[in-house]
Structure formats: C-alpha cells, structure tokens
Amino acid sequence: MTRLIFLGPPGAGKGTQAQLLSKTCQVPHISTGDILRGAVAVQSELGKKAEFYMSAGELVPDDLILDLIRERLAESDAADGWLLDGFPRTIPQANFLETLLEEIKQPCDFVVNLEVPDEVLVARLLSRGREDDQEEVVKNRLVVYRDRTQPLIDFYRNRQKLVSVDGNQPMESVTNDLKALVQA
C-alpha cells in the first residue's frame, strides 16, 4: 500500500516520476493537471472554466478542484493506494486534503519534495512544448508556485511528512531514489 503526495515546482519531474512509480507500486497516478487537461480536451463544463486559468499559468479556483479530488479518491482503484501529483497546491487545498484523508482513513505515507534549481526548471519547461509552456506562462507558473505552493513544504515538514529528493539528476537516478524510499 503506497500513498504519496508529490510536491515540487512545475518542471521538477513530478508527472514523469509519479507515472513510473505508479507502475512499480501498482497504485493509480492521480494528476489534477492531467484530469483538467482531459476536461479541456472534451470541453466539459469543468474544462471550459479551467481553460482560462490554465492558459494563463494561474491556479484553477478551489471550488473546481476540491470535489474532483474527493470523487477521484472515492473510486475503487484508489482504495489500496495512490500517488497524488499536482494536488494539493495551496494551503487551503492541503487543509482540505488532510481532513478528507482523515475522514476516509487513508493517511499519506509521506510527501516527496522534488528539488530542482530554477534555471533547470525553466529550460525543461520551455523544451517540453505543452500549450501552457510558453515563456511568459512558464514564468508565471513559477511565480504562482513560489507564492501559493512553496508554503506547503513547511506545512508538511511541520507534520514530519516531508522527504526531499534531488530532482536534478538523470531521470533513472531519481526513479531509483524514489523506489528506495517506498521500499524502505
């Protein structure tokens, strides 16, 4: 049973690593970014509302995201574990998640903070070519990360949940560090 939260700036490799680890641990990789991009692609009500914020590199408002996470964690494939990628992204979201996980009796094992220097992040994001990876949007996503998401590092450190992993290594080395952590 593995329940992990992936924290870290955009471009740190959360999605890639969570995807790989989800196969090793056989638990679903739950990415709010992927769910939202899927909603935008099919132009659902959620997608239409989220698109505006995503294309500007802003966070989607909590009222669009909180029910979505509650419902996703209630699905049967998440009963035996999950890897959360991209959620929580703000202190209110972290408070919401803490209450929710207590309610459903699914405490997270720990929170992985993938550490990568800024200049590496910008280079990675600009080479990725996603729609929200244009230079101005990338810069804004980093600003939003510093303002809204970085405070979660202390939030989880205070709860003795934080584990930092050097994300500025070859992809396989990061994966090996993560596997060692979940198998420990």
Ligand code: AMP
């Ligand atoms: P990601 O793929 O995690 O980088 O997310 C892409 C975009 O989706 C972000 O820039 C936000 O606009 C939106 N998003 C993803 N997760 C969240 C979240 N937990 N809260 C608010 N917005 C989010």
